[in-house]
Each structure stands twice: as C-alpha cells, then as structure tokens.
Amino acid sequence: MTLIELQRDMQAWLARDDAAAARRIGTDAAPGLRVYQNNYRAQLVACLEDSFARTRDWIGEEAFHQAVVAHVERVPPSSWTLDAYPRDFPATLALLYPDDPEVAELGWIECALGEAFVGPDAPALAADGLGEIDWDRAVLHFTPTLDLGPLSTNVAAIWTALAAGEMPPAVELLPEPGAILVWRQDQVSRFRAIDQIEQQALLAARAGLSFANLCEAIVAAHGQEDGIARAGQLLGQWLADGVITDVEERPLSR
C-alpha cells in the first residue's frame, strides 16, 4: 500500500466509518483506529459545542447533540483551522429545522460573532474628526469584520436573553424580513438587528456608493424630510457602532 492509499483509507475510516478501509489498514490496527476515530469526532464535537452555546441552550442538549452528529457526518472538515468548521453548521441547522428559522439564525449569529472576533484589525473612525469632510464627495469605508445575515424572527431578543441567563421570549416572525449586522468594535464582537432600509443602505455604501447618492436614494424612497433624517441617523449610528473606518473624499463625477 502506498502512502497516499494509506492516507485515503484513514480518511475513509475517520469520516465515513468505512470498515473495508479499516481492514486494508490491518486487523492489528483496529484498537488504534478506534482511538483516532474517537479523537477525530471528539475534536469536531467540542468545536461545535464551544461555538454554538446559545443554540444549544435554545434547542436543548439532546437535540443539539443530534444536530452535531448529523453535521459531523454531513460535512467533513476541510480547512487547516478548526475555526473554519463552524461555518457550515447554520446550513445544517436550516436543513434540520426548516420550520424554525430562528434556529439557523441563532447559529448564524454565533458563527459570525466568532469570525468577527479574529477578523482583520481596522481602527474605527472617530466622529470628532469629521468636521472638515465634504459630504458631497464622501465615500464611506467599513470595517472588514462587518457581516450581514438573514433575519426573519426576533432572534436578537432570544440571543440576548439566553446570553443573560434569562427566560427567552417566544419566537415571533417579523412583519418584514431584515438582517443581522455583525462586526467587531475594538476587541469585542457585536451584533444588532437592522431593518431593510439600513440593510440596503449598508450594502450600497459598502459597494462604493457615495454618501450623497445614498442620501438621494433614501430620500427618493422615503421622502425629503424622512429620508434626510434617516440618512443622518444611519451615519450617526454607524459612527457610534465603530463600523466606519474611513471617509474618502472622491472627486465629483457629475
């Protein structure tokens, strides 16, 4: 048996419990193969348990364990870092809980908070340095840890209650879907639920739309008075959250 054949057989044994592969490695190897398989599974289980504590609190120990077992069977790890293994777990939760969207949304929040925790460093822009900005030419730059996830329920309130050790509220579907905004401020991962207006504004601004054009779009959708007020409120909120890292003044193009 060549080295690559041996390694393929070990993989088949670990990931798929392939008995034929185990026999090819050798009958004398059976006790050792059991140790390696146990180590393999225990690592992945511990990784998911550490990463999804609130999800486990929400669906219960037994259901969570079943979800973890299903995920370990469905998704073998592929990255050199265990930090990457939680990424696909919300998709497994969505498959297992198609009628309970808050479960996958809860998983997504936990996963995104973990990713933001070790994301690239990018100091937030201080609000007091903005007096000289020509807002007609301003383009906002956002922290690379910013991420947006789907939101159809009151999962933010559920997460907050679970984190505080309090009784979580019952699940409620939102009147209209929004998004969960996740980012890291200094060294702390944060999130908040946002509505569609803010979601669209963030997506457009992150794609490079100038702040002036962003204001115009919001005014077009919500009227002069409400639109300007909302654009100002969003800018203030983003600065307070620390999601803006730079304001670039680009030459006027019109």
Next chain:
Amino acid sequence: MIAPFAGYGLGLRKPHYAEFLDHRIAVDFVEVISENFMVDGGRPRALLREMRSLYPVALHGVSMSIGSADGLDRAYLARLRALVDEIEPLFVSDHLSWTRIEGFSSHDLLPLPYTSEALDLVCVNIDRAQDVLGRAMLIENPSTYIDFAPAEMSEWQFLDAMCARTGCGLLLDVNNVFVSATNHGFDAIAYLEGVPHDRVRQVHLAGHSQGKELLIDTHDQPVPASVWGLYARVMPLLGPVATMIERDDDIPPLADLLAEVSVARRIGGRTMRRAA
C-alpha cells in the same frame, strides 16, 4: 540558524493568560499553539504580541501536516510565515504526522509508516516548509496508536535520517516516547539512546491516561514518575536543552505547573553542572 538553549518553560493556555500578563512568571519562555494565533487580528493576535513583549515565545504547530502525501498547504505556510515574522519565536515546531489529505483535514495527529517512501516525502515537505519560513524547524516525535508493520526502520532511525537530510532539529517529547513504547512494545531507553542527540533543541514533558486498550497521550495529568525517569535518563545524553511542561486539559492552577517546571529545572540543572 537554530536557536540555542533557552531554559525552562511552559505551554501557555487560556486559564493562565491573565497571570502571565499581570505578573512576571518565573519561566524562561512560553510556548503557544501556532494555529490559535494564525488569525487576521483581534484579541488573540494582540494578546500574543503583548505576551511576546514580556516573554520569549516558541510556536508549536499541530496542522502543518508534514506527512501529507499530497504536499503542504501553501496558504497555511504563508500565514505561519507572517506569524513568525511578527513574533520572532525561539522555535517553530510541528509533528512527525499528517492531518490533511486531498482537502480533508482530520484535526488529529495521524501516524506515518516508517518507510523510505514516507521518509522521502517528509523530507521534501520539511525542505519546502523551511524554505518558506526562512529558518530551521523542530519536528516532534509523535505518540501513536498504530504500528504499521513491517516497518522499514524504527521511529528513531526515521528521525535520524530526517534530521540529517533536512537540517531540521528535533523536539523530543519524552511522554510520547513512553506512550508509544508502551503501546507498541519497544524499549523506550533504546529509543532515547537512538535519537540524534545533537539535533534535539527542545524537550516536551506531559502526562497521559490509560485508555480502554491503549495508553493515550491526553496531556490532562501531571508528568508521571515514568516520564520524569526517562527525562532524567536522557538529559545527560542531550546536554543543555530547552524543556517545557505541556498541559492541555484539566488545567490546574499555574502554581502546580510551575512546580513541575521547577522539577525539570532541577533535573536539567544537574545535567548542566555535569556538562560544565
């Protein structure tokens, strides 16, 4: 250039971070798991920088997969190089094992057969890693639970040839020698006498647990008398070599681990006096 003797250290683990930052702990160096800090940014990387300003740091990896038949992961090596450049570690080490093959990553240190095919492959991979890192690595002898028979050479002969061909150093884990010797029925003393002593740059000391069928390298116990005995036996053969206590589970108060560091220092100190 391979780093010189660096004293007696401890594997740095999360429950002890605050003590290491708030007080000057009596260790000569700390060792961290490289992968925990091969991140883009945030608290882990900032903490390591802070720690590095207070203590010499050794980087110990678990995911290089030096025995992968399909070669090394370029992105992994690039990240490790960036960490090495930033931290300027005492040592950069990983294991004589494999974790990854064809896009699958086991996150466990899997054993290699001691064949000339595996030796050729491991040497090519070490050469490549050392080229990317711009420095010599230390490779640690593994604890194993499968003995691929018939082997073409013993593990220590494999290590000897590997060091000679690549110029890498050895991280000799005395507990791993004891665990593998017990599991596979070879003579631990013969192993310790057989490894290339002049290549050993660092020693690990740890504990193990009895599994249902095999001895398991759990790092969740104090260093047992059997391992201290082997350490005392091998140190006169090695001369002054950086030594550290490795504890990964059921982590006790820092004082307990520092007491073990003191024992290592006493045993190692005897060796140094003899050498002088």
